[in-house]
Every structure is written in structure tokens, then in C-alpha cells.
Amino acid sequence: RMTTRRQLLNGAATLAAYASTARLVGGPGFAATPDQGPSALPSGAREAAVLDALPGKKPLIKRSYRPPNYETPMEVFDKAFTPNDEFFVRWHLSNIPEVDAAEWRLKIGGDGSSTPFELSLVQLATDFEQVELAALCQCAGNRRGLSNPHVMGVQWGYGAMGNAKWKGVRLKDILAKAGLKADAIEIAFNGGESGVVEETPDFVKSIPTWKALDENTMIATHMNGESLPHWNGYPARLIVPGWTATYWTKQVTEINALTKPQGGYWMAKAYRVPLGTFSFTDRFITQETDKNTPITEVVVNSLITSPGEGQAVAVGKSVDVRGIAWDGGHGITEVDVSTDGGKNWRPAVLGEDLGRFSWRQWSLSFTPTDPGSYAVMARATNAQGVSQVSKLIFSPSGYHNNVIQTVNVEAA
């Protein structure tokens, strides 16, 4: 347990340093850079975005200091897996405790469990089979800042997502010991943090029991071969492959099987869309009302990682257009690229299949024949035959923006 201990001490020192600077100036700010995000973001959001490093992280695009919301810069998405120190950070509440690995316990119970029990981190590592899976973790509000009209919430650009290899224990193996009752309809998860004021609703999320028992759903302790970073949920977090990251509870302390729908703020009020806005495959029936439904799986989407917006390219020289594409776990079957603003499309070459919950890299080379502007676009299609949309499907909280992206390059 030497590593754990050392890590803990390092973590404690850097976090204490962070706490003191944060209190004074709201965090150590680097100068604002051109990477404030796409021009479609509200101007206030662009001006407030600076590159800033949380303890243990490389500089990321700061969207808010408290709670800490940091976005991954565009160039990082050229990598198949997002390094832990460049992975985005999203918290709803500001008091995020430093977890002592030795004292941490995961309590499993709820009125839908007949045999409640507790697990230590050592038990989690030794009493269960360890599994590893590549999966995209994407905030449902990724690209919210591009909503037209603009909506409330963190004004994310393209970087509220990441791809990682998650290692841990299948949730179904843990639940197998909980004596689940037949009427346990949801499994709820509580995170370790709290709000600054007592009235702030605790961060509790639930998923349907069928999704909790899916063999891919897990309690992860490791990410890309290392312990989870503090900011990404150390010592353990829920991984719900294919579903938006709002369900991926970090610093999980409690798992409760419920015989009634979880009715807290973060389920009943937040992360919902009006009925019929999107056509989800996965339904969360026990949480549906006659007006709205919780968001569930990630929608088909892609990102052009190169060339960058406004980049100068040479006439007669080949340009490597590349990026990533993903969906909620059906798998990407095709990515089409246009270099003339959507008039003509050509299929890109797909990279290695890292698993259906991972994003997939793609590339295509094109050679500009004449000087002038080229509007480069990418459109992903998944195994269900569903493609990205040309026009935003508007939702009041700006979820699931999968509009085909355009990058303009200048050939001379």
C-alpha cells in the first residue's frame, strides 16, 4: 500500500496549496489564450476562459473555479485516450473532500436490498474480478455554449468529454451480494461532496436496475492504468458506458437499491428534456413524466481535431483531415467528410476499433486545387443507421448538441 499512501500525501499537499490560492484569487490564472473556444460561444464565456491548472492537472480551459469546471483543450483530442492530467473536470458542488483511502467505505443498501453491506477499497480490489473497458465519458452539456439561442449552465465548448480505459469491478457483481428485491426498480449513487450552503441538494443520481446489471456498468478505481485523479472521482466512481456522464457518480460513497423512483433534485428537476425531443433507444421509464424524460444514452457525434479553424493550407498539397467519432455504444460504422460545405461527401478511413463504447479515430486526406476558403465538415453514422444532424435539436438545457461541425480553412 506504499503507492496509495505516497499518492495520498502528495494529493493532500497540492490540494491544501490549491485551497489557499483559490481562497485568495479564485485560482492561479494563466493568461487568456486563443483557445477560449469556438466563436459561437457567448462573448462573456470566451473572455472568462483562461488556461488554468488544478493540482495534478495540466492547464485546462477554466469555465468556473467553484465548483471546478474545466474543459479539455482541442489538441488533446488527437490522442486515442485522454491522459488523466488532461481529462475534463465537472462538479456541481464546491466542497469536494480529500478522501482518505484507508477510511473510505462504500455502503450498499437501500429499501430494495435485503442484505446491506460495506466495502473498503482493499475489499473492492481483492474480493471481486477486476475488469477493464474503454469508454467515452461525455457531459450531456458538452457544446452547450454553442446553443442558439444560448441557454443557462456551464458554457462548454467542444471539450467536456474524454476517452479512457476504466478498470474496476462490475456493478452487477457487487449487487449480487446485496440481495436485490424483485421490486428494486432503480439503483441510486451518492457522491462524497457537498454544497457550500446546507440547502444545496446532495448530488444523488440513479439508473434503472436493468442498466445497473448490465455487464459493462462498473465501479472503477483506475483510469488509463492509474488510480483515478482526485478531480475525476478518487477513489471510486460509477462508469455507465454509453450513457451521458451525469450518471457517472464520482467519489461514490453509497449505492442504494430503491423500490420507488429517486426523487431528489438532480433526478427530478435536472438532466431532463421535453418528451419527444430526442429519439432515445434506452428509456428510463420509472423516471418519465407526462412532460419530460431523463436523458439517457450519448447521441452519435464527431469532432474534427485537425485542421483547426482558420488554418492556412497550401494549394496542391495534401491536407490530413482527422478526428474522432462516437455514439452511445452501437458503434460507429461510417464517417463522411465534405470539403465543400456539405455538397459532396467522401467516406473517411476508420481507425482501430477500441470497443463500442470508445470513440473511434478517422482520417481522410484532401488536396485543395484552387486558392480560397474550404468548409471542412464531418458526419458520423452509427450501427443503427443514425447520423448527426445538420440543424440543432434545441433543448432548454442545451443537451446532446450533435450538429455537424464545420471548420474553415484558407488555401493559398
Ligand SMILES: Nc1nc2c(c(=O)[nH]1)N[C@H]1C(S)=C(S)[C@@H](COP(=O)(O)O)O[C@H]1N2
Ligand atoms: N460526485 C459527483 N459525481 C459526478 C458529478 C458531480 O457533480 N458530483 N458530475 C457528473 C457530471 S454532470 C459529469 S459531466 C461527470 C464529469 O466527470 P469528470 O469530472 O471525471 O470529467 O461527472 C459526473 N459525476
Ligand SMILES: [Mo]
Ligand atoms: Mo455533465
